[in-house]
Amino acid sequence: MEPEPPGGRGVIGLDEEATLVVVDYGAGNLRSVQRAIGAAGEQALVTSDRRDVERASALVLPGVGSANDAMKRLRALDLVEPLRAYAASGRPFLGVCVGLQLLFDWSDEGGGVDCLGIVPGTVRRFEADLAAGRKVPHMGWNSVHVTRPDPFVEGIADHSYFYFVHSYYAVPTNPADILGETQFGLPFAAMVARENVVATQFHPEKSADLGLRLYRNFAVRARGTATV
Amino acid sequence: MLTRRIIPCLDVSGGKVIRGVKFSADRVVGDPVELAAEYNRQGADELVFYDITASAEGRGLIMEVLERAAGEVFIPLTVGGGVKSADDVKALLRAGADKVSVNTQAVLDPAIIADGADRFGSQCIVLSMDVRWNGERGYYEVVTHGGRRPTGMDALEWARRGVELGAGEIVVNSIDADGTRAGYELTLTRLIAEAVPVPVVASGGANAPDDMYRVLTEGRADAALAASMFHYGDFTVDQAKRYLADRGVPMRQRARVPA
Numbered sequence: 221m222e223p224e225p226p227g228g229r230g231v232i233g234l235d236e237e238a239t240l241v242v243v244d245y246g247a248g249n250l251r252s253v254q255r256a257i258g259a260a261g262e263q264a265l266v267t268s269d270r271r272d273v274e275r276a277s278a279l280v281l282p283g284v285g286s287a288n289d290a291m292k293r294l295r296a297l298d299l300v301e302p303l304r305a306y307a308a309s310g311r312p313f314l315g316v317c318v319g320l321q322l323l324f325d326w327s328d329e330g331g332g333v334d335c336l337g338i339v340p341g342t343v344r345r346f347e348a349d350l351a352a353g354r355k356v357p358h359m360g361w362n363s364v365h366v367t368r369p370d371p372f373v374e375g376i377a378d379h380s381y382f383y384f385v386h387s388y389y390a391v392p393t394n395p396a397d398i399l400g401e402t403q404f405g406l407p408f409a410a411m412v413a414r415e416n417v418v419a420t421q422f423h424p425e426k427s428a429d430l431g432l433r434l435y436r437n438f439a440v441r442a443r444g445t446a447t448v
Numbered sequence: 449m450l451t452r453r454i455i456p457c458l459d460v461s462g463g464k465v466i467r468g469v470k471f472s473a474d475r476v477v478g479d480p481v482e483l484a485a486e487y488n489r490q491g492a493d494e495l496v497f498y499d500i501t502a503s504a505e506g507r508g509l510i511m512e513v514l515e516r517a518a519g520e521v522f523i524p525l526t527v528g529g530g531v532k533s534a535d536d537v538k539a540l541l542r543a544g545a546d547k548v549s550v551n552t553q554a555v556l557d558p559a560i561i562a563d564g565a566d567r568f569g570s571q572c573i574v575l576s577m578d579v580r581w582n583g584e585r586g587y588y589e590v591v592t593h594g595g596r597r598p599t600g601m602d603a604l605e606w607a608r609r610g611v612e613l614g615a616g617e618i619v620v621n622s623i624d625a626d627g628t629r630a631g632y633e634l635t636l637t638r639l640i641a642e643a644v645p646v647p648v649v650a651s652g653g654a655n656a657p658d659d660m661y662r663v664l665t666e667g668r669a670d671a672a673l674a675a676s677m678f679h680y681g682d683f684t685v686d687q688a689k690r691y692l693a694d695r696g697v698p699m700r701q702r703a704r705v706p707a
Contacts (some may be wrong), residue, residue, distance in 0.1 A: 248541065248568060255519055255544075285569040348645040355670065357571055357616055359647050361493055361700040362450045381451065381700040383524060385571045403449060426524050426546065428488065 240439055241276035243303070244268040245293045248284035249425060253316060256425035260432040262439040273302040277311060278442030283318025287343065287388070288330040290318050300336065307338040307417055312442040315419030317386060320412060323419055324390050339414050340393035346404065354405045357387045364400040364410045364422070371441045372418045372434065373399065373411070380430050382410070382422035389421065451698040452664045453493035453671035454689055455649065456678045458483055460529075461501045463509035465679070478679075481516045487678065488521045490685035493700060495521065496549075496673060499529035500594075511543040518544025528576055534563040541568060549574035549619060552592040555599055555606075558613055565614025575610035576619040576651075578626075579603045579636055588636050595623040607640045607648075617647045619673065625653025629676055632659055637667035649673050657683060657691035664697050 242257070242264045244250055250266070257264045257280070264280070265272060273279065281303070283290055294300050307313050307323075315323050322335045327343035335343070348356040361381040366373050389408040392398055399418065400411030412419045418438065424431030458465045458480050465480045484495050497517070499510040510527065517525060527540050528549030537548045537560075554561050554575055564573040580598070582589040588603035607618050620640050622633035632653045641648040647670035650663040654674035663669045677683055693699040 248572070251542070251544065252518065252522075252546070256522055259519070259522065284571070350642070350645060353668075355645050355647050357646070358450065359571070359617065360450050360453050360670070384450075385524075425522060428523050431522060 239277035240264045241272050242266045242280045245297055247282040249282050252425040253282045256432055257435050260435040268297050270298055270302040273306055279306055280314045281319035282316050286329050287318055287321050287327040288333045290322055291333050303336055310416045313417045314438050317423055320419035320421050321388060321390055329388055339397055339412060341391050343388050343390050345388050357385055358404045359385045362402050364402050366400050367398055370399055370413055372437050374437055375433055382427040384422045449698045451700045454685055455494045455496055455671055455673040456487045456492050457496040457498055457673050457675045459498045459500050460510060460513055462506040463513060480513045484517045484521045487685055488523055491689055492685045494524040496526045514543040514545055534567055537564045547572045547574050549576040551576040555592050561610055561613040561615050570614045570616035573615050574617045574619060575615035578621050578623050580623040591623055604639055604643055607644050611644050611646050618644055619649040619651050621651040628653055629655035632663035632667060634667040637663055637669050641668035657688040660688055661692055661695055
């Protein structure tokens with residue numbers, strides 16, 4: 221995957237004090253995530269500067285493509301330790317698609333790569349099964365079983381549909397970290413939530429109104445945390 | 449359960465939506481972004497913008513269309529038509545496309561598939577092929593330049609090769625069926641859908657929801673693309689999806705967000 225050149229800093233919306241940070245490491249869906257956050261009525265700071273990560277009151281880690289490339293770029297931008305420290309600080313963290321996979325210890329992609337190690341578990345590849353009609357990538361709208369209540373999924377009915385495009389899936393060591401489960405030959409973690417960290421394997425920014433609702437839920441929760 | 453997808457296609461020329469019948473007799477039908485927003489409201493699962501602008505000066509307009517659409521419509525957007533290089537792919541992705549489809553250029557230079565997949569990921573490279581039954585020699589032949597030029601290439605072999613090169617999805621457009629509204633080419637669609645490990649989108653010939661039902665069941669397609677059927681208001685996307693869901697085809701129900 222070819223990186224978009226990190227664009228430095230840019231505030232979306234009007235509020236100069238915006239502290240919802242979207243990490244810009246050249247992920248292909250960065251702009252879509254930006255647009256969706258804007259359409260959800262929220263403001264964000266798009267940045268590749270580690271000092272902004274350190275200062276953020278809420279953070280979104282987007283991602284499309286391969287986990288190896290993503291880790292390579294996060295390392296090159298010196299963002300790996302700041303992201304780990306941010307997650308450990310208890311502030312709200314949202315990972316999207318590859319941004320979910322990066323949270324885990326390890327991904328099998330491209331011969332294997334160490335990831336951020338924020339949520340215990342590994343990332344594996346789906347096996348295509350033409351006889352069973354299972355094609356990889358898992359591409360399209362699939363339903364998500366919400367396993368427990370959480371402020372992130374407020375207003376989202378159980379078994380709602382979201383848009384997925386991925387060939388790898390996360391296997392959390394602790395099943396209690398799974399917030400949403402989806403069937404694709406086998407059940408896999410469509411949403412993960414552990415303490416202050418939440419993540420979706422699907423693309424909320426491509427999942428119409430329900431996806432925008434998730435960004436809004438995340439931002440609202442983040443503001444709640446910030447005022448405590 | 450993973451649903452089958454219903455994909456309205458907007459043929460765009462000089463920034464306007466048009467629809468040709470057998471690639472001729474174009475009729476202007478509307479503003480692409482307005483139509484895109486309307487299809488999103490009706491529950492479209494994705495949208496395709498197909499740029500058929502002939503003139504060089506009109507080509508930049510597709511970027512504006514994409515940028516406007518991507519700011520309003522939060523479902524996957526695919527763009528195709530006239531894509532000549534991996535740099536074109538990059539420009540379209542930057543403008544707001546989630547996937548880019550390559551057709552004639554991929555036949556002329558298959559490296560565009562590999563190059564695009566390497567640089568941007570297989571998930572955003574769609575191989576779109578126009579296919580016509582060659583009655584003389586008895587095979588499905590890939591054609592280019594909007595159906596005018598035969599290539600001598602077998603459609604199934606080209607689909608397999610495209611996947612090897614890195615295409616993440618295949619669109620099979622039957623030139624025999626395109627714009628005739630006589631139903632999809634079921635045999636061709638099934639032949640390819642059963643042979644490749646990536647999703648296959650059926651295109652060309654949709655006239656009614658039952659055509660979609662047949663191509664998604666008998667034709668084994670993962671998604672059905674249609675233009676005229678929706679543009680002229682004969683059926684809404686919602687009506688088509690309800691028809692399919694009633695007959696057991698897995699469909700995404702239209703999203704409703706509680707206040």
